[in-house]
Structures are given as structure tokens and as C-alpha cells.
Amino acid sequence: KNEVEQSPQNLTAQEGEFITINCSYSVGISALHWLQQHPGGGIVSLFMLSSGKKKHGRLIATINIQEKHSSLHITASHPRDSAVYICAVRMNTGNQFYFGTGTSLTVIP
Amino acid sequence: DAGVIQSPRHEVTEMGQEVTLRCKPISGHNSLFWYRQTMMRGLELLIYFNNNVPIDDSGMPEDRFSAKMPNASFSTLKIQPSEPRDSAVYFCASSFALLDRGNEQYFGPGTRLTVT
Numbered sequence: 334k335n336e337v338e339q340s341p342q343n344l345t346a347q348e349g350e351f352i353t354i355n356c357s358y359s360v361g362i363s364a365l366h367w368l369q370q371h372p373g374g375g376i377v378s379l380f381m382l383s384s385g386k387k388k389h390g391r392l393i394a395t396i397n398i399q400e401k402h403s404s405l406h407i408t409a410s411h412p413r414d415s416a417v418y419i420c421a422v423r424m425n426t427g428n429q430f431y432f433g434t435g436t437s438l439t440v441i442p
Numbered sequence: 443d444a445g446v447i448q449s450p451r452h453e454v455t456e457m458g459q460e461v462t463l464r465c466k467p468i469s470g471h472n473s474l475f476w477y478r479q480t481m482m483r484g485l486e487l488l489i490y491f492n493n494n495v496p497i498d499d500s501g502m503p504e505d506r507f508s509a510k511m512p513n514a515s516f517s518t519l520k521i522q523p524s525e526p527r528d529s530a531v532y533f534c535a536s537s538f539a540l541l542d543r544g545n546e547q548y549f550g551p552g553t554r555l556t557v558t
Contacts, residue, residue: 366547368485376533376549419485429500430487 336360339420339433346440352407354436356420359401363425367394367405370417370435379405379418410440446550448534454556460522463553466515467536475547476509476519477533485533491517492539524557531555 337358346352356365367379380387380394382403387394391410396403407414420433447466455461467474475490489499491511499509506525511517521528531552539545 368549374531374554375551376535378535378547378549381546421485429498432485432487434484 335434336431337420337422337433339418339436341436342434343437344439346410346438348411348440348442350410350440352410352414352438352440354405354418354420354438356403356405356433357401358403358420358422358431360422360431361425362398362401362422364423365396365403366421366423367403368419368421370419372416376419407438412440412442415439446534446536446548448532448550448553450553451551452554452556454558455524456558457525458523459557460520461524461528461555461557463519463532463534463555465517465519465534465550467517467534468548469515471536471538471548472514473537473539473545473547474511474517475535475537476517477535478530479533479552480530488519521555524555526557529556 340355364381364383366381369377369379382394382396391408393406405418415438417435417437419435422431446468449464473492476488477485478488479485486501488501489509490497494511494514507521509519531554533552534550535547537545537547
């Protein structure tokens with residue numbers, strides 16, 4: 334059983350669509366990270382959340398601690414958003430990190 | 443700032459050889475993380491340091507793996523002896539964080555290791 338589950342695994346969208354990627358986790362956490370991995374392999378940290386909501390440009394991340402769930406939203410999607418999005422959580426006891434398997438997003442022009 | 447610097451970017455070696463991966467974190471950051479990524483297992487945290495001290499190495503797969511951080515600007519991940527199953531991309535990341543609080547991590551470009 335994975336401590337972090339992401340859905341969907343793969344997602345194809347038309348340019349301009351609103352996109353939602355979900356992350357559910359089963360452990361108590363101190364923080365949740367959303368990472369973006371570009372087709373070339375580079376990884377960028379998009380958000381770190383411990384509560385509420387954060388927004389950066391067209392990206393919005395929310396977290397519900399009680400429901401152990403987080404969502405990453407992309408508004409007005411663009412082909413350059415095509416990447417793998419990875420959810421990662423840091424446990425609130427000990428120092429373990431757990432990673433989702435990623436959501437592969439393709440935005441078609 | 444140049445960001446997190448890793449070297450080499452690619453390494454091909456034969457089974458049994460020693461491999462040393464290097465990382466220079468962003469200046470001023472006090473936390474450093476070593477990750478491994480494979481197709482089978484995805485992204486995994488191997489070890490992380492805070493103020494040059496290893497905090498959690500429970501992700502290190504076995505005794506063949508060791509990591510050091512002799513100072514705030516340099517860390518190494520060593521595999522000795524290497525095995526084909528160690529083939530992966532190894533990422534280093536750094537952040538500025540207090541011990542019990544996370545923060546945004548900045549990733550290096552990764553080292554692609556192939557062990558034949």
C-alpha cells in the first residue's frame with residue numbers, strides 16, 4: 334500500500350482547459366510538496382503546504398488536513414505545462430518523506 | 443546564484459567500481475537532500491542533512507551507500523561497490539529550513555548513473 338496516492342496517473346487536456354490533479358495520503362504529515370518534473374528530467378518545487386491554499390501564477394494548490402487530501406489546479410493550461418507532477422509528504426513524526434508515483438500531464442495545442 | 447550544482451551529469455561505470463556523486467547546494471541553504479529516481483520505484487529520499495549533520499538516512503538502501511557533508515557547500519554520495527540495480531538518476535536538493543519545519547526545495551539537474 335502506498336502512503337501517497339495520486340490521481341489520475343495520466344491526463345491529456347486541450348490548451349486552455351482547467352486541470353486538477355489529486356493527492357491523498359494516509360499518514361500524519363507536517364508538510365506536503367508539489368513537484369514538477371519536466372520532460373528533460375529537471376525537477377522544480379512548485380509548492381510546499383501545511384494548510385490552506387497557495388497560488389502562484391496559474392497554479393493553485395490546496396490542502397485539507399482533516400481529509401488528508403491535496404489538489405493541484407492549473408488554470409488556462411498551456412502546452413508548456415506538460416510535465417509529470419509529483420506529490421510528496423513529510424511525516425509529522427520522524428523525518429520520512431513519501432512520494433506519489435506522479436501524474437503525467439500532456440496539454441495539446 | 444547558480445542553483446544546486448551536481449557532478450558528474452552522467453556516469454557510466456562497471457559493476458564493482460566505486461562511484462562518487464557530488465553536490466554543491468545553494469549558498470545559505472542549511473538542508474541538503476539526496477534522492478534517487480528509477481522507473482520502478484519513482485522518487486525516493488535517500489538521506490538528508492541539516493547544518494551538515496545527517497538527520498535521517500533510513501532511505502539509504504544498504505551499506506554500499508554512504509553520504510557525507512564535510513561543510514556547508516559540499517556533499518558526496520558514494521556507492522561502493524556499485525551494482526547494475528543502482529542505475530538511476532540521483533538528485534540533490536537544498537533548502538533553508540529549521541530542523542522541524544520544511545521549506546521549498548531547490549533541485550539540482552541530477553546525475554544519471556548507469557552501472558553495467
